[in-house]
Amino acid sequence: MMLERGRLIVIEGSDSSGKEKQSRLLRNALLLRGYGVAFYDFPNYESFFGKLIGRYLRGEFGSVFEVSPFLVSPMYALDRYLKKDQIKKDIDEGKILVFNRYVGSNLAHMSAKLPASERPGFIEWMEQMEYVELGMPLEEISLFLHVPAQKGQELTLKKDAKVYMEGTGRARGDIHESDLYFLEQSVIQYLWLTMNRSHWFEIACMTDQGNLLPAELVHLKVKALLQEREIVDFRMPPIQNIPTVFLG
Numbered sequence: 475m476m477l478e479r480g481r482l483i484v485i486e487g488s489d490s491s492g493k494e495k496q497s498r499l500l501r502n503a504l505l506l507r508g509y510g511v512a513f514y515d516f517p518n519y520e521s522f523f524g525k526l527i528g529r530y531l532r533g534e535f536g537s538v539f540e541v542s543p544f545l546v547s548p549m550y551a552l553d554r555y556l557k558k559d560q561i562k563k564d565i566d567e568g569k570i571l572v573f574n575r576y577v578g579s580n581l582a583h584m585s586a587k588l589p590a591s592e593r594p595g596f597i598e599w600m601e602q603m604e605y606v607e608l609g610m611p612l613e614e615i616s617l618f619l620h621v622p623a624q625k626g627q628e629l630t631l632k633k634d635a636k637v638y639m640e641g642t643g644r645a646r647g648d649i650h651e652s653d654l655y656f657l658e659q660s661v662i663q664y665l666w667l668t669m670n671r672s673h674w675f676e677i678a679c680m681t682d683q684g685n686l687l688p689a690e691l692v693h694l695k696v697k698a699l700l701q702e703r704e705i706v707d708f709r710m711p712p713i714q715n716i717p718t719v720f721l722g
């Protein structure tokens with residue numbers, strides 16, 4: 475089932491909040507209800523600009539606060555720009571586009587590098603760069619999966635090192651993941667977006683006891699919010715004949 479015009483749904487989140495898991499669960503839920511779906515995952519570390527991002531995250535250009543966000547943010551923006559034509563094609567075809575990270579990751583992480591008083595103006599500058607100068611489509615809704623920075627870092631540093639970290643001699647964590655203060659400021663900026671941009675919403679991913687909510691419960695929250703905002707209709711019964719190859 476195709477819509478008259480496609481819709482962009484973005485899953486954002488703090489470290490180890492389950493962004494990829496929730497993006498794929500959402501994609502599968504949409505496929506099971508017969509929607510045409512396109513899935514995007516950024517950054518693409520194999521692209522021309524993605525490889526440059528990998529070098530930045532390895533620390534080749536300096537520590538997280540030594541490298542200006544005015545120099546780094548265009549790398550991330552141009553990595554997405556490489557997919558602009560395909561994204562617009564999917565929109566024109568009436569698909570629902572599910573993003574595991576999009577422009578909001580740039581807004582939150584890059585503004586976190588700056589003093590608090592400079593952040594709103596820098597976010598506006600980045601929004602002009604992404605949506606106006608580069609012409610990237612504005613998403614219909616962004617969902618911020620909220621896990622406290624310290625908890626997220628603890629979980630992240632237990633994972634295997636990412637491909638772009640090979641050969642650095644660092645056992646765990648890139649320059650973002652290793653800096654707790656930066657991660658805390660990034661969470662603050664994500665929350666700022668939920669309070670200052672009408673299409674941004676927070677989804678709490680922790681129990682009152684400080685444990686991560688099961689992925690299925692977070693998925694239910696995601697679907698409920700999308701239903702409430704009339705982005706997607708999940709009341710339709712699932713289609714039973716979707717090949718499992720599409721649901722991986």
